[in-house]
Amino acid sequence: MRNFITLTLLLAGLTAGAQNHIPGKIHFGLVYPLSTNGTHAPLDTNNFSINLIGGVSAAERGAAFAGLSNVVLNDVTGTLFAGFSNHVKKTVNGALFAGFANTYGGGKGPAFAGFANVASGEVKGAQFAGFANIAKAVNGTQVGGFINVAKDIKGAQFAGFANVAKDVSVSQVGGFANVAKDVKGSQFAGFINIAKNVKGVQVAGFMNIADSSDCPIGIINIIKHGEKSIGVSIDENQTTMLSFRSGGKVLYGIIGVGYNFKNDDAVYAAEAGLGAHFFTSNSFRLNTELIASSLTDFEDGDYFKSSFRLMPALKLTSFLEIFAGPSLNFITINTAEGEKLTKKYLKKWPGEDDEDFKGLYLGYTGGIHVKF
DSSP states (O other), X not given: OHHHHHHHHHHHHHHHHHHTTSSSXXXXXXXXTXXXXXXXXXXXXXXXXXXXXXXXXXXXXXXXXXXXXXXXXXXXXXXXXXXXXXXXXXXXXXXXXXSSEEEESOEESOEEESSEEEEEEEEESXXXXXXXXXXXXXXXXXXXXXXXXXXXXXXXXXXXXXXXXXXXXXXXXXXXXXXXXXXXXXXXXXXXXXXXXXXXXXXXXXEEEESEEEEEESSEEEETXXXXXXXXXXXXXXXXXEEEEEEOSSEEEEEEEEEESSOSSOOEEEEEEEEEEESOOSSEEEEEEEEEEEEEOSSXXXXXXXXXXXXXXXXXXXXXXXXXXXXXXXXEEOSHHHHHTOSOOSEEEOOOTTOOEEEEEEEEEEEEEEEO
């Protein structure tokens, strides 16, 4: 205790001497109220602060350093550095750096935190956090290791797991999910995107959900004002598929299961892919599709096919269309049965030294769609 009192008196003397040469208040301390500002610290505005554990001030007009936490009861113009957390009741015009968390009323400038940044008002700048960023509105960027949450964001959100916002003007990029009301930009998610109105592109590893979205890219797209259909098709290898197609006015996703009537063993089929509508009129359109499909007996052997299909479609009614057209197919197989499915190849690469047989050939697909 005697050593601390001596240190405090020494700091006070040094500070008094420094303030004779440097305009503005300089603040040194251990933890409130053991500092050069004493119990008056919550009423003081400092130009420079160093607190070994934690400090309290009315405002900061320069740099402030704390081993544990900085607490500012009004606003900050400058930069706060804290080993654990910074807490600013009003706005920050500068930057915040904290090992764990920053809480503030908003302002201009970036905030960096090992765990979370939480702003109760508008942020003009960026938030970077190891776990979460939360703000009322952001004019800039949020980058969170797990989640970002904002009411309105004029910029981009990047999160390892999910982004949540009401209105987005640029993009959301989430490792698992994005959720928004109106998006004037794009959504990119590893699994699912959810929005009301999207004026841009939705790209999801599995599913997109929206009221309106003309360009969803996902296996399943539940678009309220879009198109969904159930279709039955057959190809050159007598593989019959029952498929679900869903999407917007232009892009759509495909997922299906089926059965091959030509094979004896690998008869169970599955497919997934993406498609696009072109030259749409009241009675005709051209459907183009990229498909990955497989045949299996759930035991031994592999048959994988990648296809590009051009399928002119004739609309018989508002809900019924028939289609047929050519396809360009590339197969990778390791069974004699799979190789014999196709008689003529444009190019083939026989398997050698345990390598799979590969072949390129022309085929066809035809069928019927029931739209709803």
